[in-house]
Amino acid sequence: MQRNQRSLRKIGTVVGVVFLALAVLSGSTLAVSGLSVTSLTNAEVESGQTTTHTLEYQADGISADGTTDVLFVRFPDTYAGNISVSGAEFVNRTSGATVSVSSSTSIVDGPDGDGVQETLRTGISNDADYDTDDIRATYEFSLTHPTVEEDTSYDVTVIAQDSSTSEARTTATDAITVVAGSTSSTATATSTSTATATSTSTSTATATTTATSESTATPTESSMDEGTATPTESSMGEDTATPTETSGSGPGFGTVTALLAVVAVTLLLRRD
Numbered sequence: 001m002q003r004n005q006r007s008l009r010k011i012g013t014v015v016g017v018v019f020l021a022l023a024v025l026s027g028s029t030l031a032v033s034g035l036s037v038t039s040l041t042n043a044e045v046e047s048g049q050t051t052t053h054t055l056e057y058q059a060d061g062i063s064a065d066g067t068t069d070v071l072f073v074r075f076p077d078t079y080a081g082n083i084s085v086s087g088a089e090f091v092n093r094t095s096g097a098t099v100s101v102s103s104s105t106s107i108v109d110g111p112d113g114d115g116v117q118e119t120l121r122t123g124i125s126n127d128a129d130y131d132t133d134d135i136r137a138t139y140e141f142s143l144t145h146p147t148v149e150e151d152t153s154y155d156v157t158v159i160a161q162d163s164s165t166s167e168a169r170t171t172a173t174d175a176i177t178v179v180a181g182s183t184s185s186t187a188t189a190t191s192t193s194t195a196t197a198t199s200t201s202t203s204t205a206t207a208t209t210t211a212t213s214e215s216t217a218t219p220t221e222s223s224m225d226e227g228t229a230t231p232t233e234s235s236m237g238e239d240t241a242t243p244t245e246t247s248g249s250g251p252g253f254g255t256v257t258a259l260l261a262v263v264a265v266t267l268l269l270r271r272d
Helices: 002-030 253-271
Strands: 033-040 044-046 050-065 069-074 083-092 101-109 117-124 127-144 152-161 168-179
Touching: 033 152, 033 168, 050 069, 050 152, 083 101, 083 117, 117 127
Parallel strands: 044 168
Antiparallel strands: 033 050, 050 127, 069 117, 069 152, 083 127, 101 117, 152 168
16 A cells, blocks of 8 residues: 555656656747847937838747737937837748738837836737747838947847747847037138228428528528529529529628728818
8 A cells, every 4th residue: 555655656746757857848938039230320419310220130939829919119219309210121031922911010118117118019919839939030120220429339139028938138239329420610801900001191291492401402482502503593503593673792892882982082072
């Protein structure tokens, strides 16, 4: 009797270990793996530019049991309000069959729950006669990139929340690079220091007729040249000029005057 009980216990232990192993194996098989971003177009953009992008990523082990699995593409918070989605497509990489979409792609607050709508959310629900899909996801969307003063890179994160397994995620580091816009350094210079000089004084004066020339100028009535000029009626030159009727200083002038004085005195004496 005791032997039978021991045998039953051994059998129960073996069965339990087998079921546990199957459970672990099943869980490992259904877990999402191989999640990675494979391409992103227009990875380098200009500051403030609106650009259309195509993003592709792949994931293995997405359950195909007909329940909804949720896939997220999360951008940095700076892109909130600057995302526009054109569409998303999911296919089985092995067969090329389309994986059904149960909830179309929309812009939401992602799993971080920070209240910022910077994430694309899509629900897929493939009910197949096999366990899992190895998928390829393709997204078409536009981003209005932030204005930056220096080149800045941003990450993109993909998150898979499978209905049967735990969450999986991957981050493409520096997936988008925003290049700072060029600043024009050419300016039109306006001179404020240039002025037109106005002369307030004349350095060359014109001599009037009242000035006395020391050279060969012709003197006026009130001036006399000391050179070779011809004197006027009121002046006489000391050189070769001809004396006028009202002035004289030639030879014999004193003698004539004295003689006339003697004659005058003699006449006066005779009258007496």
